[in-house]
Amino acid sequence: SVCSKPPEVLFATINVVKTVYDVGEEIEYTCRPGFVPNNGQRKYTCQPTGKWPLNTLLCLPVTCPPPPLSEFGVLSYRHVKPGNISYYMDTIIFECVPPLALIGNETATCQANGTWSSIPECRAVTCPxxxxxxxxxxxxxxxxxxxxxxxxxxxxxxxxxxxxxxxxxxxxxxxxxxxxxxxEPCKMPVKKAVVLYEGEKKRVQSDLKEGILHGETVSFFCKNKEKSCAYTVPVQCVDGNLTLPACFKGMSQANFKTDPSDMKPCEDHE
The missing domain is CATH 2.10.70.10 (Complement Module, domain 1)
Structure with a gap:
């Protein structure tokens, strides 16, 4: 005759796992890592009645004692979970009394063997x-x-x-x-010109004598000869460097009658 399925014990495994057990067959329970057996029986034999004896085994989580704090009260810890007892896989967080620095892991975990994973130290640290x-x-x-x-x-x-x-x-x-x-700020790399700065037309020679600041942008007017219109090219000041766009010719009467800043804007300049 056969036996019913053996009772399950929380946090325990059975040495021989089968779907059907014979009468007289013996099994043994083992607690999983991080859990310890109470004084209950670990081995059970299937009875002639087809039943297993009453199971008295409990697998209880390992507990860790409070961590040893020998450093004259400069290292303290607090529990992540409420309660003062630390069980397997529970975590605590360490702190040092200021101005001491915590050297090592800030957190420790209660391990399967009942000890803490690591305990840091508090050290006086100074900088020149x-x-x-x-x-x-x-x-x-x-x-x-x-x-x-x-x-x-x-x-x-x-x-x-x-x-x-x-x-x-x-x-x-x-x-x-x-x-x-x-x-660094940027000096304007041209003596005379009208430019766009913060949305307004400005004269380099009078309004922007000081130049512009790092990260700021100024736009130069360039001429599209075919369409007789002007478009703007923005240039950013990067730590003292401002590069004129290649299309910018400057205010020279020889080049053209009208400065590009006075020409109509190009509608669809690429």
Whole structure:
């Protein structure tokens, strides 16, 4: 005669998995990794009645003791889940008392063997006095060493444009994070011309004596001789470099009677 299917035990596997078991056949339960058996029986024999004995086995999750914190109270942790008991696969998050830096993993996981995956350490980290940047300066920074996570900020000299993060941070490595750079303004590469700047016609020789700033755009007027009309070509200032468009001829009476900026705009210039 045959036996019914053996009872399932949560978080356990059976050594011989079959659809039909014979009377007298023995099976053994094993708890999965991360789970430990209670004092219940692990081996069971199929009875002549075709039934299995009452199953007393429970597979309980492994627990991890609180992590050892020997560092004079400078390292603390908090549970991700509520409750104070840590079970298999539970996670905790470590923190250091400022200004100490956390070296190692910020999180630890309760492992199948009942220990924590890793415990970080808290270390005093300092960065050297920060240096300035080209064509710019540090804002109100004192010449001293700085602690981990302290920041300084930068500004640029007049008409220079700051690119990148305004603040630099003292990092775990003892180095400063990326500093910004100061991008140069552009002088106008032509002595006389009418150009489009911020949507308005401007005279280079009077309105744009100072040039334009990094990232700004100015449009030059170019002539389409066949159609006797003018079109504009935008050029951007990139860190002090501004390139005249090839079609631009400048204000020379010899070239043409009318400056392109006074001609009618081309409707469909490609």
């Amino acid at each position: 006095a920060p240096s300035g940047i080209e064509n710019g300066f540090l804002n109100f920074a004192v010449r001293r060493t700085y602690h981990y996570n302290e920041t300084v900020s930068f500004s640029c000299q007049s008409r220079y444009v700051l690119e990148g993060p305004k603040h630099s941070r003292c990092e775990k490595t003892g180095n400063w994070s990326t500093k910004p750079t100061c991008k």
